[in-house]
Amino acid sequence: MSKRITRPLIYIILIAFSLFYLMPVYVLIVTSLKPFDQVSLATMWELPKTLDFSSYATAFSKLAPNIMNSFYLVIPATLLSALLGSLNGYVLSKWKFKGSELVFTAILFGMFIPYQSILIPLILTLRNMGLYNSILGLIFTHVIYGLPITTLMFRNFYASIPDSMIESAKIDGANFIKIYGKIMVPLSISGFVVVAIWQFTNIWNEFLFAVSLTQSDQQPVMVALQNLAGSQVVEWNVQMAGALLAALPTLLVYILLGKFFVRGLLAGSVKG
């Protein structure tokens, strides 16, 4: 294989795949900028004749309350699950006890289960607690079922902090909480960023809990987006504008902090 042939070939393949990956983005943007009467089956690939932002206005007025719901859900759920995950990770890496490896593996399994298998008891329990159909209930749910992944990420992260640092802090008289606050937390700021971004993205995008545990005015944005298609005539331009609005927060996070997002993605594959 000579370099002269392979180089252009590499670029041709990569560009071809890039076009395929960007195709939905193109169609989404083009469609969302057309007025409804120009959204026809035949002209789907054509650029809009004039820029028309009315579908964004329509989509925004329909989705705005649900976008707010998503923020009320995602921010506390992310912070809480990062905090709990870091405490668990701290104990499971630096304060191992008899059976702690087994406990860790048992917690990890919770990351992979299909949530359908806990959904019926969950709904009954949330009803009993008065948390069914409330954002609070969703926060509670995401914090609990986020425990495995956040614990995993922090445990792997803390495993790289040398035990000798903990030992010498102990000799200096630092206790469990002081070591956490003075050593572990300052050394794991980037760990917190990775976990927060991962949880933010996942909870924002989550659908099963959202659609099963909430109704109408409590629904997060993904359920509302799905409901936009429910009317008789699907206004594709509004659908596309809505899809973009709903995706914007996580897309922005990816664009601004993509490196941390990818680290979270790799950490999710268990090996640390």
Next chain:
Amino acid sequence: MSKLSTDRLWSLAFILPSILLVGIFIYGFISWTGYVSLSNWHSLIPDYSFSGLSNYAQLFKDFRFQADIRNTLFFTILFIAAVAFIGQLLAVLIDQHIRAESLFRNIFLFPMALSFVVTGVVWQWLLNPSTGVNLLLEKFGISPMWYVSTNVLAGFPVGKIEFGVPVALIAVIIAAVWQMTGFSLAMYLAGLRGIPEELKEAARMDGASEATIYFKIIMPQLRAITMSVIIIMAHISLKIFDLIYAMTGPGANFVTDVPALYMFEKTFRANDYAGGAAISILLLVSVAIFIIPYLLMNRRED
């Protein structure tokens, strides 16, 4: 010595709530669901009277569930194969010290930040049979019906269903692959970066061609990653729900139905809680078959 044990108590006090929560909300609830799946609870009013395995027996005789098994099987195989192959191909190409490396990487990775619901909505429009990609494909004389097709490729009857690859399912697989390739790309790239440059350099000095280097040095090093990609993708595809809910629903003749969706509709639309619970337990078992050995293997290496 007493100080150490106070710290020990603190550490246990901090982890105990999480252990209890996981114990109750994961293992307790799974057992509870298992119990429901053995009951006669077929309406809005709970009925925990024991019915043995009748709900499971019912499922395997059910046309819709048989279709689900077929769909899940082909979805999983095709989805994993495509994600692993395309991800590795793109990773190897991107790793060739090319220009605009991070631009290409980001183009393939950004769908990972999207929701399956967004993907479903957009691809429903793209693969709309009377529009979309078909307008391009018609120029080549092909016009698949995509997700409204009820055709089953290479079908032959098994049980109540026609066993084969439903055409409509391919549309969903394309959307899922579009979204998830970024994951395997990132995994393979991390793997490739972990292969020491000296290893490849030494082979080049010995006169090995790039192809030989790929097959003899790189491929074996990536085997563990391929394993992880397959397992992670398998559990995602077995559980797939949002994408299908948003893009096609169960489809005519259930050509795009999957167990996760059937569970949802059986439980919350038809109020057949016992039947829904039985589906979810089968789903859990299918995921556990892949995940438990993987977890144990991973943990043993630690």
